[in-house]
Amino acid sequence: MPTISIRAHGTSATRNQTVVNPATGEIVKLTAFQPPERTATKGWTxxxxxxxxxxxxxxxxxxxxxxxxxxxxxxxxxxxxxxxxxxxxxxxxxxxxxxxxxxxxxxxxxxxxxxxxxxxxxxxxxxxxxxxxxxxxxxxxxxxxxxxxxxxxxxxxxxxxxxxxxxxxxxxxxxxxxxxxxxxxxxxxxxxxxxxxxxxxxxxxxxxxxxxxxxxxxxxDRGLPLRAQQDVECDYATFHRFRRLVRRWRLAEARAIKDSVRRRAAIVQARSCLKCPRPDVSPYRGVSAWVPAEVASRLLDAAKTMGGDEREED
Known part of the structure; x- marks a missing residue:
């Protein structure tokens, strides 16, 4: 199932990759078998x-x-x-x-x-x-x-x-x-x-x-004040609606930029944030944006209550 994460200043929606546990037959998240890489790495990944x-x-x-x-x-x-x-x-x-x-x-x-x-x-x-x-x-x-x-x-x-x-x-x-x-x-x-x-x-x-x-x-530093992340698992209909709402919010924010050059670039980025050259991946591509927590929560509530087709807009 997809997961929508809400943080103090940002939100993301991702499709969880799942596998079958060979021992129990249970469907579990892939990260249970492949923990994320740590920082003793080859630079930025x-x-x-x-x-x-x-x-x-x-x-x-x-x-x-x-x-x-x-x-x-x-x-x-x-x-x-x-x-x-x-x-x-x-x-x-x-x-x-x-x-x-x-x-x-x-x-x-x-x-x-x-x-x-x-x-x-x-x-x-x-x-x-x-x-x-x-x-x-x-x-x-x-x-x-x-x-x-x-x-x-x-x-x-x-x-x-x-x-x-x-x-x-x-x-x-x-x-x-x-x-x-x-x-x-x-x-x-x-x-x-x-x-x-x-x-x-x-x-x-x-x-x-x-x-x-x-x-x-x-x-x-360890004392830097942090807010806990809220993770909400949802169905694909809510996942798709939430992605579209985040894109609309990003577009509205981009259109409010006063500088014309920055505004144009921000609008292009917002419009393409859900696009992917692979048609088999595009409908499930995650979305990530700097959105205040209260805005992300309202978008999630709206996505849960909205009707309409699950399919993505062209």
């Missing part, structure tokens, strides 16, 4: 990107205390051949420890690779105070100092600290994003999920040591 997006959709942003900031940490690509994944994650661990000693309450980080092969980390941090310019400089300088001790000549000028002033804008990977922790992480999640084939996630662009075992490519 579809499952890793999906879990990252779903975890971001669970964050209880209103329950997070602190002053948010967006940090990008980089390093020179010329020395990446001598840097293992274990070394890099050790540097990140030490930098996070430094930040905890200086007032960091929570964090969420995402690892990406540039076309040159060197990794950079996006970190959203929440501090227990509003930092002075000297404090932000010391935070970036601490990352450079950690690398210097390992013989890697990073520069402070290559690191970025941006305060998140709600209501304004900031630039993330060259894109202008509304200045709000949720919108920043939403952009990064969409950026990660839109295609593992993106050059920033291709194994070919990773250093040799990383291709076999990259370690985690996203993470957060």
């Amino acid at each position: 579809p499952n890793v990107a999906r879990r990252n997006e779903q975890r971001l959709q669970q964050i209880h942003f209103d329950g997070i205390d602190g002053v948010p900031a967006f940090v990008t940490l980089t390093m020179p690509s010329q020395q990446m051949s001598d840097v293992s994944a274990a070394m890099f994650h050790g540097w990140l661990k030490r930098w996070l420890q430094f930040m905890k000693r200086h007032g960091m309450l929570h964090y969420y980080w995402i690892l990406e690779f540039q076309a040159s092969g060197n990794p950079h980390i996006h970190v959203l941090v929440w501090l227990d105070h509003t930092p002075e310019p000297l404090e932000t400089y010391k935070a970036l300088r601490s990352w450079v100092g950690i690398l210097d001790k390992s013989g890697v000549g990073a520069r402070v000028q290559g690191q970025i600290w941006e305060s998140i002033d709600v209501g304004g804008e900031l630039v993330v990977d060259g894109e202008t994003v509304p200045a709000h922790p949720e919108r920043v992480l939403m952009y990064l999640a969409k950026h990660a999920a839109r295609g593992v084939a993106h050059y920033q996630r291709q194994i070919e662009n990773m250093p040799e040591d990383w291709k076999n075992r990259s370690g985690r490519v996203w993470g957060h």
Whole structure:
């Protein structure tokens, strides 16, 4: 049976893959035999990107205390051949420890690779105070100092600290994003999920040591407030109606975007979110969207009570 999942900021509807238990003859979910892959993997995979997006959709942003900031940490690509994944994650661990000693309450980080092969980390941090310019400089300088001790000549000028002033804008990977922790992480999640084939996630662009075992490519602190996910199993009629309602909601949201270029792209994406080139797969293709929990719940209630054909619209 299909399952509809509702999270704080997102929803998804998927068709459960089932198999017959050879011992009991019971029909069970495939995941009972094939647990999802964990993060000691070869970088970004579809499952890793999906879990990252779903975890971001669970964050209880209103329950997070602190002053948010967006940090990008980089390093020179010329020395990446001598840097293992274990070394890099050790540097990140030490930098996070430094930040905890200086007032960091929570964090969420995402690892990406540039076309040159060197990794950079996006970190959203929440501090227990509003930092002075000297404090932000010391935070970036601490990352450079950690690398210097390992013989890697990073520069402070290559690191970025941006305060998140709600209501304004900031630039993330060259894109202008509304200045709000949720919108920043939403952009990064969409950026990660839109295609593992993106050059920033291709194994070919990773250093040799990383291709076999990259370690985690996203993470957060254990105390980050999360909301529990609600899973509802339904019949196929409800599954199909819910998919169509989510698409309509996405279209309405896209048409409300003021920027004409972004609006056009969002409308195209919304219209095609249920399409698949394989006619045998298309009617059962799952849907995933950043939808507030209260909206997703109303859409699910409507899908349960609506009549009409189960078949998908063309």
